[in-house]
Amino acid sequence: MSYNYTTTGDTTWRSWTSADNSTNGTYNYNIVYLSTGGYTMSDNNLYIGAPYQFVGEYAGCEIITTIPEETEEQKQIRLVLEEVARETEKLRLEKQKQAEEKALQLLLDNLEENQVEIFKKTGCFVVTGQSGKKYKINKGRVRNVEELREDGTSERRMCFHPELFVPDHDTMLAQKLMLELNEPEARRIANFS
Amino acid sequence: MGEMAIMGTEGDVKQMWNAENPEEVAVAKITFDKLTKKGYKAFLVKKDGEKVNRLMSLTLTLRRL
Numbered sequence: 001m002s003y004n005y006t007t008t009g010d011t012t013w014r015s016w017t018s019a020d021n022s023t024n025g026t027y028n029y030n031i032v033y034l035s036t037g038g039y040t041m042s043d044n045n046l047y048i049g050a051p052y053q054f055v056g057e058y059a060g061c062e063i064i065t066t067i068p069e070e071t072e073e074q075k076q077i078r079l080v081l082e083e084v085a086r087e088t089e090k091l092r093l094e095k096q097k098q099a100e101e102k103a104l105q106l107l108l109d110n111l112e113e114n115q116v117e118i119f120k121k122t123g124c125f126v127v128t129g130q131s132g133k134k135y136k137i138n139k140g141r142v143r144n145v146e147e148l149r150e151d152g153t154s155e156r157r158m159c160f161h162p163e164l165f166v167p168d169h170d171t172m173l174a175q176k177l178m179l180e181l182n183e184p185e186a187r188r189i190a191n192f193s
Numbered sequence: 194m195g196e197m198a199i200m201g202t203e204g205d206v207k208q209m210w211n212a213e214n215p216e217e218v219a220v221a222k223i224t225f226d227k228l229t230k231k232g233y234k235a236f237l238v239k240k241d242g243e244k245v246n247r248l249m250s251l252t253l254t255l256r257r258l
Contacts, residue, residue: 095203102204110238162200163232170200177236 103167110173127176129183137179141171143193145179160190195221199228 070078108116115125124138126148136146136154145158162174178186195212198205208224210217229235 099202099204106198106200106205164200165202166200167202167204170205174200177238178234181236182234 103169158190
């Protein structure tokens with residue numbers, strides 16, 4: 001069996017009809033000849049233990065690059081970078097948790113007693129606008145406000161929220177304040193659906 | 194003590210001032226004016242959650258909706 005392939009720098013252009021990597025790290029592929037730059041090799045010296053990475057496709061053919069073996073120095077740098085990434089993510093999650101806790105507390109501080117009770121049970125609460133109309137504010141940021149009919153059922157959803165990506169409970173408080181204290185503007189800027 | 198809760202992506206930041214202290218009041222006013230100029234909306238509320246009104250000058254602020 002013979003193989004054809006062509007290389008440009010570190011990139012090998014190839015395609016195959018079958019693949020087998022079961023022979024002690026020897027990768028045997030049926031490679032289709034791609035360009036005049038290609039040549040033929042026997043399977044004895046092809047891909048033995050060579051790590052290849054699939055990087056894309058061109059003209060129906062797969063493009064692979066040879067992955068150079070990682071040196072000890074590169075490995076140490078990679079491990080440090082991975083550690084930094086883990087720590088950064090940990091900090092981000094801690095900050096997010098703190099922000100969510102602060103927002104929940106601010107919301108609870110600003111809810112009336114009956115709203116707190118309902119919120120603790122259901123995660124949402126009902127506010128009354130200046131017009132007397134009632135709105136249900138659910139947890140969330142987008143389309144989380146329901147305009148209610150007189151019988152308490154949902155008539156349609158409203159979408160309006162702070163420009164900043166504040167925590168959800170801050171968004172809920174912002175929506176509550178707008179509906180209770182500036183309902184006409186809330187209705188003017190909201191999308192209804 | 195006056196207190197302003199300014200909403201942001203990391204939760205609210207509180208700014209407090211002593212109403213008897215003109216310097217602290219002036220600093221609070223500067224913050225308030227800067228934020229409302231940026232489009233923040235301000236609402237005056239009492240500690241127990243009772244609404245008072247929408248503020249054109251000073252207190253609890255929201256980013257422009």
